Amino acid sequence: MKIVYLKMMRRIRIVLMMFVLLGAGSCSKNPIDPNIIPATVRIDIYPNSTFYQQLNTVGGWVYVKNGDNGVYLSSESRGVIIYRLGVDTFKAYDRIPPNNPNQCGSTTVLVVGSNFPFAKDPCTGNLYQLLDGTLFKGTGKYSMIQYHAEYDGTMLHIYN
Numbered sequence: 592m593k594i595v596y597l598k599m600m601r602r603i604r605i606v607l608m609m610f611v612l613l614g615a616g617s618c619s620k621n622p623i624d625p626n627i628i629p630a631t632v633r634i635d636i637y638p639n640s641t642f643y644q645q646l647n648t649v650g651g652w653v654y655v656k657n658g659d660n661g662v663y664l665s666s667e668s669r670g671v672i673i674y675r676l677g678v679d680t681f682k683a684y685d686r687i688p689p690n691n692p693n694q695c696g697s698t699t700v701l702v703v704g705s706n707f708p709f710a711k712d713p714c715t716g717n718l719y720q721l722l723d724g725t726l727f728k729g730t731g732k733y734s735m736i737q738y739h740a741e742y743d744g745t746m747l748h749i750y751n
Contacts, residue, residue, distance in 0.1 A: 630668035634749035681740040688712040690731025
């Protein structure tokens with residue numbers, strides 16, 4: 592009886608260790624280049640409106656900039672890419688290149704266009720995944736700067 596108990600306890604410990612290791616890995620946050628000044632971002636839009644028609648379907652994306660309807664971005668931001676990942680899930684990334692942001696000047700921005708489902712830094716050629724903002728192809732150690740995106744079924748709130 593004692594042998595069965597010890598084997599069961601060993602299995603439980605192994606399972607618990609796996610959960611701890613998986614949980615620790617999933618909580619890591621991508622670091623941001625310390626040379627990039629954080630921007631203030633407050634966006635409140637209706638993604639299902641005709642104004643943001645590109646966001647009406649899953650897989651749609653749009654650029655927004657300061658001054659657009661419902662958009663406030665401080666001067667440190669170069670604009671935001673909003674991507675509709677699912678029916679109720681959105682991703683929002685700053686358009687500032689996360690690696691060497693001023694290599695080709697202070698106005699270089701990430702572009703999606705024909706690079707979809709990636710955002711491309713036209714200066715370095717780096718490609719970043721819209722799925723999670725990570726570097727897909729190229730050099731550098733930083734992912735795209737991601738903002739919180741909450742959708743209540745009607746309005747999309749993006750902030751940092």
